[in-house]
Amino acid sequence: MATVIEGNRTAIDPIALRRAFGTFVTGVTVITTVDADGKPRGMTANSFSSVSLDPPLLLVCVNKGALSYPAFCGSDRFAVNLLRDSQIDVSNLFASKAPDKFASVSYDVVHTGAPVLTDCLSWFDCTTYERVDAGDHTILVGRVQAFGTSPSAPLGFCRGRYAQVKDPLPPGWLSSTNMIVGYLIEAQGEVLLVADGNGGWVLPTAPRKLVNGRLPVEGGGELSLMSDDTFLYSVFDVAGHDSGYLIYRARLAEPRGALTLPPGFCFFAPSELPYDEIPSTEVRAMLRRFVRESENGGYSIYVDSPDGGRLATVGTAQPWVRNAQP
Template identity: 40%
Template sequence: MPAHKSIGGSRYSEQGEGEAIVFLGEDAARLADGFAGSFRAIALDISADDPVAQVRRLLDDLGISSANLVGKGRGAALALAVAAAFPHRVRRIALLETVPEHDATAPVLCPALIVTGETHRDRAEALARRLQRGRGAVAAAGEVDQVLGAFLAERLSSFDNRELRSAFGSFMTGVTIVTTAGIDGQPRGFTANSFTSVSLEPPLLMICIGKQAASMEVFRHARGFAVNILSEAQKDISVLFASKRPDKFDVAEWRAGPFGNPLIEGSAAWFDCARYQVIDAGDHIVLMGHIEAFSYSDANPLGYARGHYITLGLEQAAVNAASSASRTVVGAILENDNRLVLLPDASRPNGLVLPEVGRHGHSGSASQLHDLLQREGMDATLGFLFAVFENPGTREQCIYYRGEALLHARGRTVLADFEDIPWDRLPDEATRSMLRRYAAERKLGRFKVYSGDHRQGTVKAVD
C-alpha cells in the first residue's frame, strides 16, 4: 500500500506510471492498487466542502492536464460533476455500481461508462442516454474491475489516426517556426503549420504544440513566443526545426526580437508575442499569444499541403513558362526504389535523358508526359514541381516535376544510384546541375513530411 501524501489540503495516495486515473469515493485505495500496473493510479480522500474544486486543484498541483475519473458511491456523482464543470480536464469517466442523479443542463462530453448489477440496468441505461457518449454495462460484483479495465484500455477515438491526419493535411497551410527565449535561457523552437490568426483587437494569434514535443513544457510555461512565417527559400530551416537536433539555434541564423524571442533571419513575416492563454486540448496544447511586435516582407511564403512543401514562385513560373512563346520541355525526376529513373536518348548514341516531352518538335505538356510514362511501363505520382528554368543553351522553358514511379515493365528504363549518376551521358549542363541539386537536397533529407500517430509526432521521408 502506498503512503498517503498531502497536497493543497488534499490527502491522496499515488502509484504507477502512465495515463492518470483518479479514483474517488468508496473502494478508491483498493482500485488504485489494482490499476497501478499500467496507470498512474491516484486515490483521493474526498474531504473538502467543494469536492469539484478539490479534484481540479489536485490535478493542477500534480501537473496532470487531463485524467480518467473513476467514482463509486458519492465518488460517482463527483466524477460526473467534475466532467461537466471541467470537460477539458477529464478524458473519460466510469461510475461503478452507482447511478447518480444528473443535471441535464450540464452536458458531459467525454466517454462515460456506468457499470451496475442487473437490478439497476434500466437506470444505468437511462443515465447513459442523457450523456453524450455514455453507455451502460451490466456486471456481477466480481466482474466490475474487469469491465472497468477493458473500458480504460479502449482507444478514445474510433478513427484511424493516420487517415484523420491525411484528411487534415488537405488543408493547405504556410509553414512557421515557433520559438521562445525559454525559461532557462536556452532558446527553443519547432516547425509548426497549426498557426492561425485569431483577433485584431486585441491582436492575438495561436499555434498548437504536441505534448510529445521535447520543448512542450518550456513553451507551456514561457512568458512568450515568436512565430516566424517561412519564405519559400527556407525549406531547410523547416526541416531543421522539425528535427530533434539539439543545435537548431547554432545552425540557423537568428536574432532576439523586441519582446525577447528568437526571430529567424529571412522569414516572410514574424510576430513576437507575450503569453495570452494556454489551453489544454487533447494530445496538444494551444498557445495563444498577444502580439507585441511584428514585421513582414514581400518574400513569397512557403506552402504546405498533403505532406509536401509548395513554392508559389515555382508554380507561378511554371504557368508563365507554359504560356510563353518559346518551346516548353516538361519532364520528371522520378525515383524507383531509391534510384533515379532515366531513359535512353534516341538522338545520341549511349545518351540518357530524364523522362521528358517537348525537347524535339512541339512543346510538351503534363498530359503528354503522363502518356510517355505509360508507354514506358511506369505508373508515376507527379504533382510537385521541382524546377522551372530557361535552358540557356536552347532557350527552351523547362518544367520538371518530382515523384515516385512504379515500374510495370522494366522496358527501356535505366535505374541509376544517386551516388553514381552517369553524368557524362546526360544531355546538357542544365540537366546535370538540376540533378546535382536534387541529389544534394535528397541527401539533406529535404523531402520530408510531418507524420506520426496521436502519441508521437515523427518526421519521415516520403519522396
Template identity: 40%
Template structure:
C-alpha cells in the first residue's frame, strides 16, 4: 500500500492508470448516514490545485445530499469487486450493508479492498442539464497494487486478463492547447493543414503524454485545466484536451503561435478541433471558460468560471 503525500502527484499518476475504472463515489448525509453510487468514469480537472470531477443525475435521490455535503470520496474498485459495483448501481435499501467501511481523512466513507481512493473536499458544484457535476479538491490519496476493475460496453474487465479477452476500447488522444498572450500554438498535421500538438496516450497515462507534448514543443508551459472531452465515434477515438498556459517568451520547435480568433483556424482540418478552438476564442474574450462533454458532432459545454464555490 502506498501513501502519496503530494495530491498533485497522486492525481497525475493515478489518472494514468485508473481513468476508465469503475468507481463508487461516497459521502455522508446530514445525519451521518453513508451514501454512495457507482460511476464508471471520472476525470481530472486541474493539477494545481488538484481537482477531479464526477457526475450525478439530478433525478437521483442522492443528488441533494451529495451537492450539500462538505466532501466526497472516489473509491476505485479492484478486480474482485464486481458485486460492490452492482450493489451501488441498484436502488437497494442499504448499499453499505455488510461492508466494513471506514471514514477517510476528510470523513467520507472509504471501502475496503479497493485499488485506490481519493478523499476530497467539495470545491465546486456545477449545474449541467439533467446532471450535476461535483468537483472535488483532492485532500488525500491512497493506492494499492490490486488491479482495478474496468467496464466497457456492458462488460467488466481487468488489466490482468489476457489481451485477447479484453474488450476493444477507443484510442485515447490528448491535445495540448498551449496559450500565451492571446495566442495558441498550431502545428503541421502532416496532411497539408494545421492542428494542435496531439498524441496518443500510451501505457504511462494521460498526464505523461501531455507532459511529453509540452516538452516536445520547446515552450515552457504548465499542464492546465481540462477543457474538452469528446468521443470520435467514426475513428474509435476519445479526445481529451487541456489548456496549458505558456510563458510569454521562447520559440516553439515546430509550428507557430497564432491569434486566438476564428480567422486563424481556417487551415485546421479536423472539424471538431476547429470548433473547439472557435469556442476557446469566444470564451477567451469573455473570460468565462467551460468544459465540453460529448462527441465530435454534438455535446454540452458546462461553465466552470461563475458557479457557486464551496
C-alpha cells in the first residue's frame, strides 16, 4: 500500500506513516538527564542513531509532548541507555507516566552527572552538543564523554512491538580492551567451578554485574551472593586471548542444601580441585594462591604486569563501612 503526493494535494496519513516508519527494526533506549532541581528524569525512545566518530557524536529525537521534554531542553547533559533483551519491564516503566521511574532501577553517575542505568546493554554519557528543531520532535545531538557495553542480547522493536534479535555477538566482536568477569565463589570451604564442555573446568562468568545480591551466570540461572563479602581478587591477561580477566572472590548467601545448581556447576574441596583439567595456566595459579591464602586467613589482590605482576596484601575481608557524609 502506497501513499503518493501529487502537487501537494494528497495529505500524508500520520497513522499509516507511523506504521511505515515502524517497519524499520530498531533497538530500545532509555534516555536520562537531570532537571533544574537535580532530579533524575528519563523516557523510553527508539529514535537513536550514531552520528560521528570524530568528534564522537550521537543523536536521539525527543517528543515535544513528553513530560520529560523540558528537562532535556534545559540540561547540558544526558545519557542514552540501550536496553538488553530481558528489560521490557524497564522500557515499559520509562514509557509510562510513573511519578518516580528511578525508584525500582539501579543507576549511577559516571562522567557528566546524568543517570546511567547500571544493568543495561550499552550506555553513552553525553554533554549536549546541539539541539535541532524538527517538527513535533527536537533532535538532541550529544557528544560522547564516556561509554560502556556488554555482550548481552539487545532488545529490539518493530511494528509497534518488541522483537528478538538473534546472534548478537559474532566471533571476534570483543576488542582487547574488554574484560571477562569471573567469580571465585566459596561455600562451606569449597570452590564452585563450571564444566567447559571440553572435559575441563573454568570459573563461573557472568553476562552482567551483580544486582541486588543476585548474580546471573552464563548458561542460565542466578546465584545469591553476599554483597558485603564480594571483593576484587585478581586482574590478569590470558595468553592467546584478546580479553583480560577480572576475578572477584565471593561467598554464597544461601545454604548449599537449599541451592539448585545450574547444569555443569560443581563444588570442589580445596584438596580435590582438578588443576590438571583447568586449561588456563593463569587460573590454575590463581586457585593455588587462593588455597594458600585461605589456610592463612589473609588475602591479596593480584594485578598482572610484564615483569611478573604485583600482589597487594589486604588481609582478612571486612564488611563495607559507608563513609559519613560531611
